[in-house]
Amino acid sequence: MSDGSGARPAIIQVALPAPLMRTFDYRPPETHVPLQAGQRVRVPFGRTRKVGVIMGTADHTSVPPKKLRAAEALLDEQPLLDQSLRELLAWAAHYYHYPLGEVIAAALPAQLRKGSELPCAAERWRITAAGHSVEISALAKRARVQAAIMDVAHAHRQGFGREQLADLSGSWRKSLSPLIEQGWLESIPGSLWPSSAENHPLPGPSLNTHQRAAVEAIHGTKGYAAFLLDGVTGSGKTEVYLACIKEQLAAGRQSLVLVPEIGLTPQLVMRFRERLGLEVAVLHSGLSDGDRLLAWAAAADGSAQVILGTRSAVFTPLARPGLLIVDEEHDPSLKQQDGFRYSARDLAVSRAARLRVPIVLGSATPAFESLDNVAGSRYTRLELPHRPGASKPPSFRLLDISRQPTREGLSPALEESIGQHLADDGQVLVYLNRRGYAPVLMCAGCGEVAECTRCDARMVVHRSQGYLACHHCGAQRAIPENCEHCGDVLRPIGQGTERLETYLRERFPEQTLVRIDRDTTRRRGEIERRLETVRSGEARLLLGTQMLTKGHDFPNVTLVAIVDADQGLFGTDFRASERLAQTILQVAGRAGRAERPGEVLIQTLYPQHPLLQALTTEGYAAFAQTALAERRDSGWPPAGYLALLRAESTDREAVFRFLQQANEAAEPLAGPGVLRLGPAPAPMEKRQGRYRGQLLIRAGKRGELQNFLGPWRGLLEGLPAARQARWSLDIDPVELF
Ligand code: ADP
Ligand code: ZN
Numbered sequence: 001m002s003d004g005s006g007a008r009p010a011i012i013q014v015a016l017p018a019p020l021m022r023t024f025d026y027r028p029p030e031t032h033v034p035l036q037a038g039q040r041v042r043v044p045f046g047r048t049r050k051v052g053v054i055m056g057t058a059d060h061t062s063v064p065p066k067k068l069r070a071a072e073a074l075l076d077e078q079p080l081l082d083q084s085l086r087e088l089l090a091w092a093a094h095y096y097h098y099p100l101g102e103v104i105a106a107a108l109p110a111q112l113r114k115g116s117e118l119p120c121a122a123e124r125w126r127i128t129a130a131g132h133s134v135e136i137s138a139l140a141k142r143a144r145v146q147a148a149i150m151d152v153a154h155a156h157r158q159g160f161g162r163e164q165l166a167d168l169s170g171s172w173r174k175s176l177s178p179l180i181e182q183g184w185l186e187s188i189p190g191s192l193w194p195s196s197a198e199n200h201p202l203p204g205p206s207l208n209t210h211q212r213a214a215v216e217a218i219h220g221t222k223g224y225a226a227f228l229l230d231g232v233t234g235s236g237k238t239e240v241y242l243a244c245i246k247e248q249l250a251a252g253r254q255s256l257v258l259v260p261e262i263g264l265t266p267q268l269v270m271r272f273r274e275r276l277g278l279e280v281a282v283l284h285s286g287l288s289d290g291d292r293l294l295a296w297a298a299a300a301d302g303s304a305q306v307i308l309g310t311r312s313a314v315f316t317p318l319a320r321p322g323l324l325i326v327d328e329e330h331d332p333s334l335k336q337q338d339g340f341r342y343s344a345r346d347l348a349v350s351r352a353a354r355l356r357v358p359i360v361l362g363s364a365t366p367a368f369e370s371l372d373n374v375a376g377s378r379y380t381r382l383e384l385p386h387r388p389g390a391s392k393p394p395s396f397r398l399l400d401i402s403r404q405p406t407r408e409g410l411s412p413a414l415e416e417s418i419g420q421h422l423a424d425d426g427q428v429l430v431y432l433n434r435r436g437y438a439p440v441l442m443c444a445g446c447g448e449v450a451e452c453t454r455c456d457a458r459m460v461v462h463r464s465q466g467y468l469a470c471h472h473c474g475a476q477r478a479i480p481e482n483c484e485h486c487g488d489v490l491r492p493i494g495q496g497t498e499r500l501e502t503y504l505r506e507r508f509p510e511q512t513l514v515r516i517d518r519d520t521t522r523r524r525g526e527i528e529r530r531l532e533t534v535r536s537g538e539a540r541l542l543l544g545t546q547m548l549t550k551g552h553d554f555p556n557v558t559l560v561a562i563v564d565a566d567q568g569l570f571g572t573d574f575r576a577s578e579r580l581a582q583t584i585l586q587v588a589g590r591a592g593r594a595e596r597p598g599e600v601l602i603q604t605l606y607p608q609h610p611l612l613q614a615l616t617t618e619g620y621a622a623f624a625q626t627a628l629a630e631r632r633d634s635g636w637p638p639a640g641y642l643a644l645l646r647a648e649s650t651d652r653e654a655v656f657r658f659l660q661q662a663n664e665a666a667e668p669l670a671g672p673g674v675l676r677l678g679p680a681p682a683p684m685e686k687r688q689g690r691y692r693g694q695l696l697i698r699a700g701k702r703g704e705l706q707n708f709l710g711p712w713r714g715l716l717e718g719l720p721a722a723r724q725a726r727w728s729l730d731i732d733p734v735e736l737f
Contacts, residue, residue, distance in 0.1 A: 009057035016052035027070040038079025107315035127153040131184035145175040193303035201277030231384025233589025253322025283309030329361035365582040372638035394598035396616035408503040409495035426558030437463040438492030445488025516544035652691040658721035
């Protein structure tokens with residue numbers, strides 16, 4: 001039927017957003033339009049209606065004739081999802097053991113999920129000069145919908161379409177015609193996306209030999225090939241992406257670029273737009289539903305040539321795919337952490353293979369999985385070993401704080417260096433991944449510590465706002481005057497960014513300091529405003545959390561001070577040291593991009609730790625080799641494969657009853673290569689008033705794990721305790737809690 005011959009099938013198989021691992025059979029809807037896989041239909045479902053996607057057809061069904069219902073309406077004339085995308089989604093549903101209908105729902109923009117029409121290039125409108133002088137508030141009294149349309153027209157001066165009107169009441173069509181007749185709106189049929197004809201791309205630097213070799217290798221492939229573009233921060237990876245995208249543009253093909261949420265900054269979008277000389281379609285969570293749908297549709301019809309998006313953009317349909325890119329491919333945020341828990345990086349690789357196009361995974365600190373894929377010749381490594389021009393890599397030094405006293409968490413040696421760099425007219429970045437004033441509030445008398453009542457966690461002191469906050473559930477309460485047990489005074493213990501800010505201001509009173517963390521950047525535009533003070537050179541001291549580590553360059557920073565490296569050294573997660581190394585290098589990478597080389601100082605209690613030694617003296621590659629060897633010995637990924645069954649409930653017993661039953665159900669199914677670890681409480685057992693437990697499954701081979709998971713997943717639903725706990729299965733988990 002996908003040939004569009006129009007023959008009417010007896011049964012259509014529809015993927016619907018419902019928690020079941022199968023499609024649903026319906027009789028086809030009444031329509032003269034040929035039925036094809038990938039079209040949406042509206043169907044009755046229980047007492048409600050749902051929108052689903054036709055996945056296939058059949059002659060027979062096991063549904064008894066009386067129960068077999070007919071689809072109510074066909075919503076698309078052409079398939080919304082092409083065959084390659086349908087295959088990817090079906091494969092993902094299978095691999096992640098998640099219901100296909102829910103997988104498809106995650107791939108579709110909200111408006112399409114609800115059944116709205118796809119934007120149409122033939123139906124675009126724009127406000128006229130006469131339209132600008134219309135008084136909308138007066139119009140609203142006579143014709144509410146007309147006024148609402150004029151509001152939309154004002155907000156989208158370049159033009160708008162169905163997608164911007166979809167959220168108005170259903171009758172917008174009737175109200176549109178009088179506006180056009182009045183001459184307030186005009187029709188602008190043409191393209192969904194602005195054409196690039198009149199723009200001139202800004203010239204970029206000429207590529208160095210390594211960059212050119214990378215571009216040629218990528219451009220020289222026929223069909224699918226995966227590349228790991230391994231280059232330190234500032235080595236010119238983005239220039240390689242841009243050059244490859246230009247090659248694709250010249251050939252009339254589209255490029256899809258995925259970046260972590262935090263990396264999709266206005267600066268990055270601007271750089272792509274200016275250098276490519278075209279309007280880039282951007283897809284991220286902050287968009288309105290209408291804008292998201294427009295970008296999606298423009299990618300699907302091919303008018304948008306370059307698509308830049310976060311995680312879920314991996315599912316964007318492409319009319320003429322040429323190249324896929326995943327920047328910061330090691331970043332954990334590329335993995336969806338709830339609902340349909342997919343890895344956007346891994347799906348991008350799978351998608352590229354289906355589309356038979358090259359994919360480039362870029363990072364300064366590649367994930368161990370990717371290094372393993374290079375070792376196994378599945379990916380080709382392309383190296384950018386140097387920063388271009390005069391800019392030199394930073395030097396690293398470990399500061400042993402086990403033997404020197406610290407003041408407010410800073411050793412005298414670190415303070416001295418900060419002072420030195422400031423005196424030499426440098427900028428200093430102080431990194432502490434802990435917001436608030438202090439992580440602990442403790443009674444000086446009895447040692448009692450303020451804890452969250454809903455989580456196994458300590459309350460963090462936020463002194464300027466005057467409250468204690470739990471960073472896990474968001475609970476807040478006033479800072480108590482005295483200990484409620486013994487009445488003694490309470491002391492904040494340890495440092496957060498707020499406390500460090502206070503101290504650094506006292507210590508370096510003549511310097512302008514700017515703090516960037518979630519607390520100081522809640523207001524819209526605040527992060528840009530603060531970053532601008534760094535860029536302009538007004539702020540000399542820059543203090544912040546993880547928010548600083550991605551997407552922003554600080555060319556005049558000459559010293560990066562990492563206040564506490566030890567958070568990651570002995571974490572419960574086997575990936576803790578990998579993450580620590582990545583964080584250190586990502587923070588370090590912000591520094592010294594101009595002519596002045598940067599210096600990185602790392603405070604630690606364990607300067608002899610082999611991983612810290614390898615990282616700071618030999619670099620990430622050597623560190624990764626050491627750590628990878630450990631993983632091979634111990635069987636952890638990438639030397640093994642994981643699935644994590646999580647369960648939670650307000651009733652602790654219900655959690656473990658379910659996990660115990662799941663464990664027993666696994667017993668006869670698990671082959672000799674499938675290891676079960678647990679059931680065990682999650683590292684933070686209680687969170688938001690719910691108890692959490694887990695059962696970890698590990699296998700030496702991916703196939704072995706998948707063969708086990710299929711039948712096991714089928715049994716989990718039917719377990720007696722399955723309804724008393726909320727549970728989920730996470731394949732290739734990146735966080736073990
Ligand atoms: P990355 O993406 O690896 O962090 P970028 O591509 O952003 O690196 O490059 C870092 C800086 O170096 C940018 O300002 C860029 O314009 C500049 N740059 C990149 N390649 C070259 C080159 N071949 N010659 C001169 N400058 C370059
Ligand atoms: Zn809490």
